[in-house]
Amino acid sequence: MISFQMTDEQRQMQRLARRFAEEEMRPVAPECDEQERFPREVYEKAHRAGLITYRFPEEYLGGGVDSLLTSCIISEELFWGCAGMATSFGVTALAAGLIHWFGTEEQKRRWLTFLCDPKQARLGAVCLTEPGAGSDFGAIRTRAIRRGDEWVINGRKCFITNGGIADLYLVFAKTKPEDGHNGVSLFLVPKDAPGISGGKKERKMGQRASHTGDVIFEDCRIPAEFLVGEENRGFFYAMKMLEHSRPIVGAAAVGVARAAYEYALDYAKRRVQFGRPIFHHQSISFMLADMRTKIDAARFLVWRAAELADRGESCALEGSMAKAYAAEMAMEVTTQAVQILGGYGYMRDFPVEKWMRDAKVLSIYEGTTQIQKLVMSRLM
CATH class of the missing domain: 1.10.540.10 (Acyl-CoA dehydrogenase/oxidase, N-terminal domain)
Structure with a gap:
């Protein structure tokens, strides 16, 4: 039922x-x-x-x-x-x-x-993205080479959330380069492992309260038992991770959009122009009605994908649908919230401009909207 x-x-x-x-x-x-x-x-x-x-x-x-x-x-x-x-x-x-x-x-x-x-x-942090490898998993250049009882890792990861400040890193690295995306493995790397360091901290448009930076591996040595799972199975592990993380990003987009919608609705009920609150002008109330509808639609896409996963079924298609729709919805809703506040919405004394900046990256990380559509089309 x-x-x-x-x-x-x-x-x-x-x-x-x-x-x-x-x-x-x-x-x-x-x-x-x-x-x-x-x-x-x-x-x-x-x-x-x-x-x-x-x-x-x-x-x-x-x-x-x-x-x-x-x-x-x-x-x-x-x-x-x-x-x-x-x-x-x-x-x-x-x-x-x-x-x-x-x-x-x-x-x-x-x-x-x-x-x-x-x-x-x-x-914790997950080190997947590199300067030349975002959605193209097979383009990873970070190498891990087995030497006796150790793995030696060399390479650079970028745009890593908690990169440089994390206590433990889960690192995707090439172990069989000639096999492309089928030659990637997953490793545990503690922050005190010899040869690991934090690099540049990024200056971002939004989500500035998270730390995003480079993680650099220079002859980073870890014990052989720090290999996670089977060697050369990293692509499968990453896809499993992303299948379950994409509905959560969709939920994140719903949260950001809901924050902007609630603030804009309250503002519209209080802001008086032409002798009455602007909410009573159809052009504003209809905008808010559309915002609320799209927020609810995104939430239900997210919940459907998550419920499938909880039943032990694949949510790859539904998760990509939820993530793509919700992320684009969040950008639209936060932009509309700024519009409803007018000049005040553009000022940093009001929170809607922050939510608009925060929303943008939701359609980029964990796979761009365009990558989600590629995933969807292949699964269809």
Whole structure:
């Protein structure tokens, strides 16, 4: 039976995330955006509140809430609070997910627990993108070569969320270059491994409260047992990761769009022009009606994809549909919110311009809208 009813657990998690977003994230979001600073202290509070690694088993210090739909519900609220902070939060869970899905039991007990421990609140990062390899997975040039009981990694990763400040990196590197995307493997690299360093920190249009930077590997040596899963299976692992992360990015877009819509609606009810609130002018009320409709449509696409995953089915097509539609919707809705506020919307004293800047990258990371359409067309 089809239902849009949340479980009691999902409602409880939604309330927790919404309260945290309102009380801990929003008050510092403008300052962090202005200073381009990731607030580690807010991350630590979120970890202690159980909002980072709740999806993983309790035996590894996770929350035991194994549901992609619940993750989407929580992500919508956190991105409503601040997209930059929430992106950094989510990447730790993304790194933990790779260990949970593909790591050995020993790796899970050591490294999944390492990331899930709320008392330590460690940061994770996923190193996939390179200067010449974004959506083209086979173009990865970072190399990992086996030498005795070690792997030696050389290369540079760019646009890495938490890059340079993370405590643990999940790194995709070529181990069999002649096989293209089928010659990539996945590795665990702690921040104190010899030969790893942080590079340039990026200056971004939006999501400035997340730290994005280069990660550089120069004869970086790690033990042989830090290979995650099977050698040369990295492409499969990345596709699994992206299949589950794309609905979450869709939920993130819903959260950003909802924030802008709610602010614009409240403003339209208070702003008086020509003798009455601008909401009562059809040109404005119809804009808001369209915004609300598209937000709800995006949310339901996200929920459908997540529900499929929770039933153990593939959500590759539905996840790409949800991510592509929701990301473009967020850009449209935040732009309309700026338009409704007029000159005030363009000023940094009002939050809608931040949400508009934050929304743009949602149609770029985790695969651009154009890549989502390529995925969709191939699956169709």
